Amino acid sequence: MxxxxxxxxxxxxxxxxxxxxxxxxxxxxxxxxxxxxxxxxxxxxxxxxxxxxxxxxxxxxxxxxxxxxxxxxxxxxxxxxxxxxxxxxxxxxxxxxxxxxxxxxxxxxxxxxxxxxxxxxxxxxxxxxxxxxxxxxxxxxxxxxxxxxxxxxxxxxxxxxxxxxxxxxxxxxxxxxxxxxxxxxxxxxxxxxxxxxxVDVAGAGLFTVAIASLMVALTEAGASDGRFAVLAAAVCLVAAALFVVQERRARDPMVAFALWTRRAIATTNAATLFSGMAVIGLTTFLPMYVQAVMGRSPLEAGFMLTAMVLGWPIAATLGARNFGRFGLRRILVFGAALLPVGAVPFVLLSPTTSPLVAGLGSLIMGFGMGFLSTAAIVLIQDSVGWTERGAATASNLFARNLGSTLGAAVLGTVLNASLARDHSGSLQQVQELLHGQGAIVGAAASRAGLAHGLHLTFWGVLIIALLAVLLSVFVPRVTFGTRPPE
Structure with missing residues (x-):
């Protein structure tokens, strides 16, 4: 219908x-x-x-x-x-x-x-x-x-x-x-x-099981008994294999693998996936650092994220106006290059750092995502004909959402592993610290442990952002405005 x-x-x-x-x-x-x-x-x-x-x-x-x-x-x-x-x-x-x-x-x-x-x-x-x-x-x-x-x-x-x-x-x-x-x-x-x-309901179900079990495996990886993590990883592998089989046989698959074999789409979506991982790391863990480690209010923490979300549409508008002048690939690579630049201030954060430093990093990463995401969508759309344009566009949105999902899970695992390894038994104190009980016994140690763990997640964001830049370099040149025949 x-x-x-x-x-x-x-x-x-x-x-x-x-x-x-x-x-x-x-x-x-x-x-x-x-x-x-x-x-x-x-x-x-x-x-x-x-x-x-x-x-x-x-x-x-x-x-x-x-x-x-x-x-x-x-x-x-x-x-x-x-x-x-x-x-x-x-x-x-x-x-x-x-x-x-x-x-x-x-x-x-x-x-x-x-x-x-x-x-x-x-x-x-x-x-x-x-x-x-x-x-x-x-x-x-x-x-x-x-x-x-x-x-x-x-x-x-x-x-x-x-x-x-x-x-x-x-x-x-x-x-x-x-x-x-x-x-x-x-x-x-x-x-x-x-x-x-x-409607590929089976594909959607298998995809959900595969990613959910991967998230469980990552979350439980640092537990003393790793058997549950191994079981979850096994479920992930089986579900992922069945998902690939289902997508290859489905008449109208959730993920069109034929599109992903093309260099322009595969490389652009790969860069997009890693950019999604980097940005979700910022939006997930920066408010925790600003509030629990720097001792700032929730309002201040929220406005650190505002800088990123405001920078995104501004850069998207600037990028769209200059596609013809600089080309899609150059704008995409430029946007990707801004991501690690924006991630550096977060690695340098300390409890006494001005919140403006975090705001500056957020703004730069917002600009990077604006240039990258807009150029990525148009590049993919200009590399296929009309009959494939909807599926190609959906593949890019899918890649960014999947990156966000995996990024939150992977970076959350980094934080959990750091707290469990270096500050065993302090999770309750960290919880009380997040609840605003800064005067608890051991608050200084808990704050230091949380700061260390969050710094590791920010280093993870920087590494992921660098991988996004590396992948963007492999995106082929697609001339703006010259779409394949309809």
Missing amino acids: NASLAPQTVRRPLILAAVMLASFMIAIEATIVSTAMPQIAGQLGQLQYYAWVFSSFLLAQTATTVVFGKLADLYGRRSVLLVGISIFLLGSILCGFAWSMPALIAFRLIQGLGAGAIQPVSITVIGDLYAAHERGKVQGWLASVWGVSSVIGPLAGGLIIQHVSWAWIFWINVPIGLAAAAGFFLFLRETVTTHERS
């Missing part, structure tokens, strides 16, 4: 408003949760699962994006969007009631399922409603949503943590989601025509 929208020019501004509300709900989630997580972890405990709060959301979103995109073709955009918003809001409400870190992780996974439906289908609705020559202006409106959320998210997160329960970090989504759902329900009209389409 294929869904096409009936003419509804009068309703377009109202539908666009609903799309912007839904996008805002997803966009603000990143900065507001990152700002609040040190306090949440301090209250709930089980610090070793800190990174899982981010990874579970990203894993569910990555695994279901392609599936929900195809379901939108089968059953219509409105139905999938309403289901996605409902799932996201259910997860948000449950997150606010979480009584432990594993419960929060499970509820964040539900949130991720909803995000996997909302984000791609919202973009599809814009493509349905607006002609190509109109989309540039509309994309500007959508970009402004991410810019506004980058300012409001840290501010709201800091204020909520300081004055009310952290549960409102998640419950604030409810009125926004209900308003977006009302807009889609009232104004989005569709005619759905029959068209046969295959």
Whole structure:
């Protein structure tokens, strides 16, 4: 089945408003949760699962994006969007009631399922409603949503943590989601025509099992009894092998391996994957360092991330305007090169360092991601014909989301291993430190141990960023504006 929208020019501004509300709900989630997580972890405990709060959301979103995109073709955009918003809001409400870190992780996974439906289908609705020559202006409106959320998210997160329960970090989504759902329900009209389409549910399931078991293996790798980690690694290998077999035999696979064998797509997606790993390391662990080690407020920690999210769209705009002048590959490599430059200030952080140093590093990494991600998308789109452009674009988004998922897990493992090896028995003290109890006995030692572990994660971010630069060098030259025949 294929869904096409009936003419509804009068309703377009109202539908666009609903799309912007839904996008805002997803966009603000990143900065507001990152700002609040040190306090949440301090209250709930089980610090070793800190990174899982981010990874579970990203894993569910990555695994279901392609599936929900195809379901939108089968059953219509409105139905999938309403289901996605409902799932996201259910997860948000449950997150606010979480009584432990594993419960929060499970509820964040539900949130991720909803995000996997909302984000791609919202973009599809814009493509349905607006002609190509109109989309540039509309994309500007959508970009402004991410810019506004980058300012409001840290501010709201800091204020909520300081004055009310952290549960409102998640419950604030409810009125926004209900308003977006009302807009889609009232104004989005569709005619759905029959068209046969295959949905690779088995591929999505095997992918989820493979990545989840890999995350478990990494998390348990430092445990005294490594048998559970070995078992999880074995499950990962089996699921990954079955995933490859499934994707090669599926009629409409989740991941088109034929595309990934082409040099332009393989190298660009590889650089994108590592850039996603580097950035998630920053957004996940920088707020913890700023608050627990430097002793700054959640509001200050949040605004360190704001610098990155503001730099991203500025660089994306500058890069897009200069594709014809400098070429796609040069802009992509330049963006990749900015990532390790931005990571250096984090390696140099100390408890007495000015927060402006962290803000500068965030800004530079934001610029790097803006140049790299925009050039990567256009380079991939210009290297294939029209019939493959959707799958090629999805492959790049998939690579970035997968990188974020793996980055949070790998760097979280680095932190856990450091705390377990060098400061055995101090996890409870670190938890109390994150909870704001700076006067506890042994607080200085716990702060030093946490600072050491976080420095190792920042070194990991720097190494990963350098690998992204190395991979970007192998991206072939693709002349801007010369697409293959349609």
